[in-house]
Amino acid sequence: MGIKIVERHGRSLKDKLYIPAIFGGMKTTFTHFKENLGDVSKLKTMQYPEQQPTDITDRYRGVHRLTKWDDGSEKCVACYMCATACPAQCIFIDAEERFDGKAEKRPKQFKIDLLECVFCGYCVEACPCDAIRMDTGIFSFTAAKREDFVVDKDKLMSYERSKDFSND
Numbered sequence: 001m002g003i004k005i006v007e008r009h010g011r012s013l014k015d016k017l018y019i020p021a022i023f024g025g026m027k028t029t030f031t032h033f034k035e036n037l038g039d040v041s042k043l044k045t046m047q048y049p050e051q052q053p054t055d056i057t058d059r060y061r062g063v064h065r066l067t068k069w070d071d072g073s074e075k076c077v078a079c080y081m082c083a084t085a086c087p088a089q090c091i092f093i094d095a096e097e098r099f100d101g102k103a104e105k106r107p108k109q110f111k112i113d114l115l116e117c118v119f120c121g122y123c124v125e126a127c128p129c130d131a132i133r134m135d136t137g138i139f140s141f142t143a144a145k146r147e148d149f150v151v152d153k154d155k156l157m158s159y160e161r162s163k164d165f166s167n168d
Contacts, residue, residue: 065160074107078106085125113149
């Protein structure tokens with residue numbers, strides 16, 4: 001029938017001790033260490049955050065922002081489409097009635113938990129009003145407490161569009 005018998009490896013004492021494999025790994029490590037110690041220019045380490053990456057494309061998704069009308073009011077109509085489309089369920093909206101004639105309602109609270117967000121961009125695609133975007137150019141953020149990663153409506157509206165994103 002064409003049965004192929006494969007010989008198992010690792011039955012000898014040399015293979016069971018793993019010592020030759022450990023020494024082989026150490027040899028590789030010390031070889032790289034010696035090469036890098038002699039010529040530092042070959043290192044592929046970036047001094048982040050002082051040196052920013054240069055290979056980020058225009059399609060890269062950064063931190064969210066809420067867009068505004070010319071009068072400074074938010075474009076968001078609190079339709080919950082972004083929160084519904086979010087696979088991480090990290091968008092929290094609380095709606096209120098709107099009386100300025102632009103829409104029926106607006107978000108009283110709009111929060112995004114950036115630690116839960118997977119930056120998939122589904123919220124941007126789902127928004128019928130083009131009220132949420134991910135073109136701030138902010139790709140890394142730090143904070144001391146977890147609560148600082150929950151970004152509210154005022155913070156989201158304060159972000160501006162990055163100059164690097166010239167398409168649109």
